[in-house]
Amino acid sequence: MTDWSAIRHVVVLMLENRSFDNVLGFLRPAGSDFDGLDGAGCAGNDGIAPWPTPEGTDCSTVPNPDPGETFDDINAQLFNGPITGVPSMSGFVANYKHLGGNGAEIMHCFTRNDLPVLSKLASSFAVSDRWFASAPCQTWPNRFFVHAGTANGYENNTLDGFPFPMQTIFNELQGVEPWKIYFHDFPQTALLSRLWPYFANFRLIDEFISDAAAGQLPAYAFIEPRYYPDVVQLPNDMHPPHHVPFADALVARVYNAVRASPNWDNTLLIVTFDEHGGCFDHVPPPAATQPEPPRPMQRFTFDRFGVRVPAIIVSPYTAAGTVLRADGPVPYDHTSILKTVRNCFGIAGPLSAREAAAPDLSAALNAPFDANRGPLSIDVPAPIVDDAALQAANGRDVTHMQGLFALAAKSLAPLGGGTTVAQHIQDLIQSKNAPAGAADARTPAAPTTAGAAGAFARSVMQKILARFATPKPPPEAPQDSIYRGQ
Structure with missing residues (x-):
């Protein structure tokens, strides 16, 4: 197994609001060492089983409308009743119907044909089928976990705590290792006030491409997708009901830039999603370490993980076809990225008790250098903007x-x-x-x-x-x- 000295650049692309089953559930056939959907029993969601995109149809905007993703919605999806014991994962259809959606749409799952880039990378390198969102909460709390190891007590997207004062991994890297946040329109990381003195480290996505080409990737690069439409492009964040081919094309753009970079030999690329966004998954999230003692009036102690999300780990030291699970009892979550960055660059820590308990991604470095070079590039047609x-x-x-x-x-x-x-x-x-x-x-x-x-x-x-x-x-x-x- 390769050690961290081989990695000098960690690149993270975090997309939006899709569960593991929704994106990768049908990646592999039944009987493999992969906890996907073939053969999975899914009774209890109003008798509707997960279903793949039918041949010759376009499901790129399914589910539509946007499913529920608040703390209360997620608990309804997981427990379908009292919030006790192991989640039954039986309330997705009922919750989506309650919000006005077609229950069948929440059980839709993409195929390799729908998402050729994500599927190719998941097969060519490592995919984790035990990576959970850090909390059963909305986007912002989960993104705060990947930066700060905590949501600071907030279960939902809210400006009540703005500006958010949490210490971040970027602050701990500052002056020790170079870092940049690359974005398209508005970075969610800009909500974190401890980063405001370092807005020079926030750069547009085109600079990521040029930095990679020049062999000038920072030690830690975090990439945010396009959250809004603009005059020529649709969002590429994959948030339902945004067209998923635009997100898949973004993954290709990032991978191709890293793969062609002089930095490739020393780079670890992580592609993941912040939370499941209400989309179906069949694996119950386990208990989690509280990041810190609860604050007064805090109704959730963050002692449970959120729903499984896709996580693909790419490097020239990662064997093709790897299904990645943590060695110990604690599964991967977004704070595993913090632990990975910290261990890779020798940064003291942790930011929270949750991060302290998290496994790092050293198990993904399971092959000697050059044993798996991966595809030189992944070429997909540019999505048509109607x-x-x-x-x-x-x-x-x-x-x-x-x-x-x-x-x-x-x-x-x-x-x-x-x-x-x-x-x-x-x-x-x-x-x-x-x-x-x-x-x-x-x-x-x-x-x-x-x-x-x-x-x-x-x-x-x-x-x-x-x-x-x-x-x-x-x-x-x-x-x-x-x-x-x-």
Whole structure:
């Protein structure tokens, strides 16, 4: 087995809201050492079994509408009744029907033909069938876990805790190993206020491609997808009901850049999803280590993992066809990425008790160098962007998360205009204590259509990036007491 000294670059691409079964359940036939769907008993979801995309049909926007993903919805999906014992995994259909969806759609699962890139990588390198979302919660809490080892007590997407003050793996790498966050329109990581002094490390996705080509990948690279439509592209985050070929094409773009890079020989690429997004999976999530003692009024102690999500691990030291499971009793979750980065680069820690308990991904380095070079590239036709579909996507009302991103961008706008990080945090704290209905006149109201909200969020980030331009951010990192005051 190869040790961590062979890896000098860890790249993570985290997509949105798909369960393991939804994406990879039909990857392998029954009888293999792979806990997929062939032969899996799934009684209890109103008699509807998981079903693959029928030959010759297009299910790229299934399920539609967006399933439930709040903490309460997820518990309904898992337990279908009282929240006790081992989850029955029997409430997906009932919950989706309750929200107005066609129950059969929540049981749909993609095939190799639907997702050729993800399927190819899962077969060519390693796939874990025991990687769980860090919590049975929405997107933001699970993304906070991959950066900070905790959701800070929040079960759902909310701006109630904004700006979020948690210490992150990026802060611990700062000044020790180079890191960058690459994004398309608005990075969810921008919600974390301890990263604001380092906005110079936030770069657009095209810079990832050029960094890879130049052999200049940072030690740790985190990639966020496109959450909004724009004037030429649809979202590529794979969030239902967004068209999945755009996400598959993004995976190809990232893999091809890494595979062709001079850094390939020393790179570990992880492709995963933040949470299941309400999509069916048949494996009950187990108990988990609480990241920290619960806070007053916190109704969930984060002592359970969320639903299984896809996780594909790629490196020239990973044997083809590997099905990856942790050696000990604790399965993989998003804090395994933290443990991997920490062990790879010798960073002291951990950020939380959850991370301390997590296994790292050293088991994926199970082959000698060059034993598996993998495909030189994965070529897929560029998804066709239909003008009518693009216009419709831009004209739709924002989703809940898109709307929250736009509001967050509105709150971040002063950082693009000269306000210091320390002053802005103080201003935000004061605004929380302002009388109800008090308006912030410094920025315009956030737009309510997806196209306009995306354009607004992009414009805010462009101004912030221009202000915090390389070679280094302004010397204004606040004292730690500022963050504790949040």
